[in-house]
Amino acid sequence: MIDFSADISTLVLPDGRSISEPIDNEDDIRRVLDRVSEAYGFRGFMVLAVPDTGCHSLAAQALMTTWPSDFLRRYDNAGLIDGSPVIQRLRRSTIPFTYDAYQLARRRLDGKGDAAVCVFEYANMPRGVYLPVHDAAGHRAAIAFGGDRSAVSSDELQALNLWAGLVYSRLSEVRTRDRRGPGSLSRREIECLRWAAAGKTTVEMARIMALSEYTVNHYLNRATRKLDSVNRVQTVAKAIRAGLIN
Structure with missing residues (x-):
């Protein structure tokens, strides 16, 4: 379980650095996730509200992302969300997991495996991680890191899960504050x-x-x-x- 009372500044990135500057707005949160993404060798991140079964657009659920701008457009144009093993897993589980576009393609039952691989290859993000998170009100989301690096280790997955939980908790606080006026x-x-x-x-x-x-x-x-x-x-x-x- 993520300790939401912990301080992000106590966490250390693989390069030995920590995040010491204040995190007061969404731009600050974006910079933190950028630094985490870079430090772990990923190309980018996405903060994603977990879509319900009636949602047919990934773009509509993306809260914040640095994945290539064409990725979401190509993903939705190909109609990939309905048969996505990743989305199905996020709906039923809160355990962090790695993804490999090539392996996931074989698990699709809608015949769109090749199309999914093309979308992830185009974005140079065939591998990565999905880290389920939630806020104090219980709203579920996930933070994804994607790229073409080798698969993350169990220790890396555990560390990334801690980063994701704390950063999303702060994002939820900022978004709640920003809705006030x-x-x-x-x-x-x-x-x-x-x-x-x-x-x-x-x-x-x-x-x-x-x-x-x-x-x-x-x-x-x-x-x-x-x-x-x-x-x-x-x-x-x-x-x-x-x-x-x-």
Whole structure:
């Protein structure tokens, strides 16, 4: 069981470093997960809300990710979520596990094994780990690390599971705090709204900010929820009236 009262700064990465700086917002959490991903030799991470049986889109469940922007699009276009052995396992178990796209392809019963391998190969993430997590309210999610490194050891899996539990606990705290009002817009959310007010498209903003299109949309959607808006135009207008952007 993860000790959610533990301090992330007490954990040590494989290179001997620790995370000593404050973790006050989602950008900080993204940087922590980036450092963990890099330290363990992965190409990227994804924070994923465990989808229920009625969900048919992985992109709709991704809370935060540095996996290639085309990965989620290709995954959903191929209709891979319904027959995914990984998703099925996340729905029924809270035990961390490794994945290998080639082995998983043979376990699919929907004939989409080759398509799944192609998606993971395209992203250069044929192997990795899934680490089930939950918040204090019991909401279930998972943090995945993917890449082309060799399979992780049992000791690495245990260490990554501890990182995942503590980081997700902090993410849940930050997201709960950020839902309290419009004044809690993050720096990235405000930056996205400023570019949106300037007439930039999501593709243009992603290029300017060196982020994926998915990440830009995530920040904009989150700002829309915080400002209780129905679309991007109304969100920008409310932000301007509130003095959050100019």
